[in-house]
Amino acid sequence: MKISQKFEDLTLKQLESFGCLMGVTQLVLYIASAKEGSKATFEMIAQWPKVDKLLVSIDDDPTLKVSSPNRRWYPLQEKEILLGVLRVETDLNNGNWPLILDSRLKALSISLAKCVSIEIERQNNNKEINVLKNQVDIVIHQLRNPLAAIRTYAKLLVKRLGSDLGSIEIVESMMVEQNQINQYVDSFEQLNKPIKLLLDIGEERLLLPPNLDNGKKISIQDLLLPILERGNANAKLENRAWIQPEIWPEWTLLAVKPRFMVISEIVANLLENAFKYANKDAEIGIFITKRGLCIFDDGKKITKNENEKIFQKGFRGAASKKKEGTGVGLFLARKLAKQIGGDLNIVDNSMKDNNEELNALKKKNIFYLELPIKELHL
Template sequence: MKLSKKFEELIIKQLESFGCSMGVTHLVMYLASTEQGTKASFEMIGQWPQIDRLLVSVEDDPSLKVSSPNRRWYPLQENDILLGVLRVETDLKEGNWPVSLDSRLKALSLSLAKCVSIELERQNKNEEINYLKSQVNVIIHQLRNPLAALRTYAKLLIKRLGSDVDSIEIVERMIIEQKQINNYMDSFAQLNSPIQLPLDIGEERLLLPPNLDNKKLITVQSLLRPILERGQANANLENRDWTEPSLWPDWTLSPLKAKYAVIAEIVANLLENAFKYAHKDAEIGVAIMSKGLCIFDDGKKITKIENEKIFQKGFRGSAAKKKDGTGVGLFLARKLAKQIGGELRLLENSSINDVEELKSFKKKNIFYLELPIKELHS
């Protein structure tokens, strides 16, 4: 087993902290080592005091083949697995070991065994992570070829469609979606690079790829446009009414700071829920307000009891009982909204009156994403 430098330093510190105690003159820690086709051995990995001495195994140290009353061995054991041993040498006369010394050495051996167990677990996790990264790399490589082929076939189809404008528009949207999948591939490719985990997000993955290029100009309109086109396509397929903004106020057209790209994820998540849970003939849409966005549906009204619970992680409302899902979407959407200084809530009749533009907006379920308008722009 190849040990990390931090692990070796920790072992030395543990041995040093016990040194010069109650007649102890030498502490040596060995790790059990086995290779396929060979018998088990115990390799020295640390000692106190640190003298100029080769780190030899138990089997290769002739002095250990002679028993001594001043030497004892303490197993480093995790459950039924022997991980190593601790060798203790003393200057005690006639091997008269105090009970208190024996107890302390047993405690030290338990502590060392736990250190070894944690190090082994860390190494196993690293091996798993490296394997998964390797597999992700292979999958990305394999996916890029069929994705490129889909784009090629789509372009060929556009040529054959000639003047069929409506059909060409559908194929062009397919090309846009193919480009979006390529963005996902780019995101996955970054997994093999050192990353800094976002501490304020939690363990949930993002539903959309991040803004990979911080220098790329983005606006609220550019973020929402592909999502709205997808919503229109879904509405057409399900033969339901769809409403989207016709006028875009100035705050939606001004360049955004890169961190606000998550607005697209929040909206996409809310629309996905609406299409999944609203009944088949319910209208769905997006509206722009002076201080944020509304994602609404005219389906069955979410009950007052469930109004806040739907934002709890893992909670699934009555409309979702027979549908696939994990109950994470709204929890994450609100978390992202708060992360960028905004707020996401499901409006009740009383709170609708708090937003001037919504007083005449008669829809069953209205999710209001309030945004820090002044802070949005570069």
């Protein structure tokens, strides 16, 4: 097993911290090793005191073939698996080992076994990650060909449709969606490269990769229009009422800072939930206020008891019990909202009383994405 420098340094520090204790003259750490087609052996990877000599396996050291009262072997075990051994040499007379020394060496062997187990797990995880990265690279490469073909066929279809403006509009919408998928493929390609994780992100990833084209100036309106077009198409397909803004406030028309582009992912997730869980005949839509966005549906009202619970990771509300889902969408949506200095809540009576715009919005379920308006723009 090829060990990392950090693992070697850690184990060496543990051996050094034990050295010169109660007659101990040498500590040597071996790790079990077995190559395909050969018998298992134990390779030396660290020793105290540290000497400049070749690290050899137990089989290659003839001095270890002879027993000695001043030498003991302590197994490094993880359950029933033997991971390695710790060799201890002493200058004790007649091999009289104090009980306290034996107890401390057993504790050291347990600690070293944990280190070896963690190192093996780390290496296995790295191998899996590398395999997955390679697979993602292949999938991304393979996706580009059919995506390009779809765009080509769409262009040909537009030419054949001639003056059928209604059909052409539908095909052009398909091309917009194809372009959006292309952007996500580009984003996945960027995510598959080495990245420096921010400390406050936590264990969750973004709902969808953000728009990584930071050089392009994009407004809230630019972010939302493709999502609204998709929502409108879904509503027509399901024969349900759809409401979207006709007048856009000034704050939605100004270019936003790149970090606020995740707003589109929050809104997309909320609308997806609305279409998935609201009654089939329920109206769905979006409303813009002075301080944020309201995503609403007029389906079965979420109970007051669930108003906060639905934002908990893994919680599934009454409306979602019989439908597919993981119970993390709203949890991540609120987390993203707070990361950009905003918040996400279900509108209740107390919120309406303090906000005239919300009070005028007579809908059963309203998710209010409050945004830091003064910080949004470039």
